[in-house]
Amino acid sequence: MGAGSRYDNEVLSALRRGDRFRSCQEVHALIADARGGPARPPSLSTVYRTLHRLAREGEVDAIHSEEGERLYRRCATSSHHHLLCRACGRAREVPHAREVRAVLARVERLTGFAELSYSLEFSGVCPDCD
């Protein structure tokens, strides 16, 4: 505990708006938008810090865009992959693929590597954009 931010909820709720990965600056803008009136949004620094911490704590998922930008997303389940639409950028989760376990075991046996982990991301064109 202790290491919480006053803005955790706003950051998380911004991430929940729309099913896509968002950059830190997008999150910052979303929060500013959500506050209609003269209310002061958190600074960019704070949003960076908050997202960084939430990612470290496992509260949000982080990936790198093709351009190297860091993108965040709030995820529902713990075991899943991401499927990004190349056209509209929306992302959905797909359930963890059982087959990957088999591949992992085979790679481990084949290579002698230990403590194998992996990252798997899908992309395609979603039904709406197709």
Added chain:
Amino acid sequence: MGAGSRYDNEVLSALRRGDRFRSCQEVHALIADARGGPARPPSLSTVYRTLHRLAREGEVDAIHSEEGERLYRRCATSSHHHLLCRACGRAREVPHAREVRAVLARVERLTGFAELSYSLEFSGVCPDCD
């Protein structure tokens, strides 16, 4: 053709030195080292440009490090995944996993997404480091 660089060979041969992904600046340093004497190495700009182009042409593979840095590697086969050692950073290729095709087809059916592609990277601890 036509769009080649005078330094393609040196860049590629630097990438072949050691089986690990290398940043652009590492490649630049490797080339400078390889030229013992007073010979002038290519500028950093040129190495950036060359690697960028080689990646676009599919001559080298590019990934992003955890910190967002772009890393390059010369790869032998066209269909493979990478297995990075978390301890020493060396990378080896593992043959393309047949199971992934099945997963891909299932995800396509399940989600209605078209033109699916994916990226799959493994990491672990190699036999030498274990």
Added chain:
DNA sequence: AAGGTTATGATAACCGTTTTCATTTTGACA
């Protein structure tokens, strides 16, 4: 309310990468 701890905001620093542009090299062709 006092005092120490932690979070925040504004700004500067960082760092890898890209852009710019003047200069050099290259290649085609007479």
Added chain:
DNA sequence: TGTCAAAATGAAAACGGTTATCATAACCTT
């Protein structure tokens, strides 16, 4: 081989996302 246009190069500046800095503000705990 000399000329000329097109392409590549180097040096430095610009860029963009991210992190560090530090003074100020908010937050406990007593």
